[in-house]
Amino acid sequence: MKREVKSFVHVRSRTSKKDLEIFEKFKNKNFFDSKEVSHISKLLPEKKINILEIGFGDGNNLIEKAMANSNMNFYGIEVFKSGIASVLKQVQIHDLKNICLFYGDAKDFLVKIEKPFFDFIFILFPDPWPKKKHWKRRLIDQNFLNLIKQNLKEKGRLIVKTDWQDYADDIKKDFAEFKVLHDSNVLQSLKPIQTKYEGKAIEEGREVFTYITDLNA
Numbered sequence: 001m002k003r004e005v006k007s008f009v010h011v012r013s014r015t016s017k018k019d020l021e022i023f024e025k026f027k028n029k030n031f032f033d034s035k036e037v038s039h040i041s042k043l044l045p046e047k048k049i050n051i052l053e054i055g056f057g058d059g060n061n062l063i064e065k066a067m068a069n070s071n072m073n074f075y076g077i078e079v080f081k082s083g084i085a086s087v088l089k090q091v092q093i094h095d096l097k098n099i100c101l102f103y104g105d106a107k108d109f110l111v112k113i114e115k116p117f118f119d120f121i122f123i124l125f126p127d128p129w130p131k132k133k134h135w136k137r138r139l140i141d142q143n144f145l146n147l148i149k150q151n152l153k154e155k156g157r158l159i160v161k162t163d164w165q166d167y168a169d170d171i172k173k174d175f176a177e178f179k180v181l182h183d184s185n186v187l188q189s190l191k192p193i194q195t196k197y198e199g200k201a202i203e204e205g206r207e208v209f210t211y212i213t214d215l216n217a
Ligand SMILES: C[S@@+](CC[C@H](N)C(=O)[O-])C[C@H]1O[C@@H](n2cnc3c(N)ncnc32)[C@H](O)[C@@H]1O
Pocket: 009, 054, 055, 056, 057, 058, 077, 078, 079, 080, 083, 104, 105, 106, 107, 123, 124, 125, 126, 127, 128, 139, 195, 196, 197, 198
């Protein structure tokens, strides 16, 4: 018998009028409900390099990287609607043509889309779920990494940053069979900016762990 897999993704239901307006404006152009997407390669004018950021939060990294790398396409998936709305506002202000956002759970999205499509997948400071009894809610585990692997092109790279020591230890174990780099300077223009959650970690004195690996090398 197939066991039911519970989703622990917190989906906020209240959306402000302004956010609804921006969703309406970009709906099915630069913004999609992930449930309605399968042919991701048709959504933006084709570029050689495709980047996905999972759980982009306020989206500052996604916007900055898209602005700095107009020769690449940037995709983001989030369950936090206000974050999506604030990125769409920036897309509007800067008239960005290389960003596409999805609302929904990254797991469902990665199962559904055509693959492999991405050259880089970023997961910056995934929710840590600090209590041990909640660790099963963490996004990154072996099953999720297999899914990421299917979605990365040959030599495609996964980049994970976390400030949570025991999460970092688990990720290290999951990556045991791969060559892992820790210096994000190798990413050159894609090196992530300091995100909101990285800022919090530094302020509170927590070490930040960076893992960069070619899952299909
Ligand atoms: C701790 S925040 C980090 C935000 C941002 N990356 C940063 O570093 O500031 C984690 C983000 O992941 C999003 N998230 C959690 N689970 C997700 C999932 N299954 N699919 C998509 N986004 C998810 C949350 O809504 C939240 O915005």
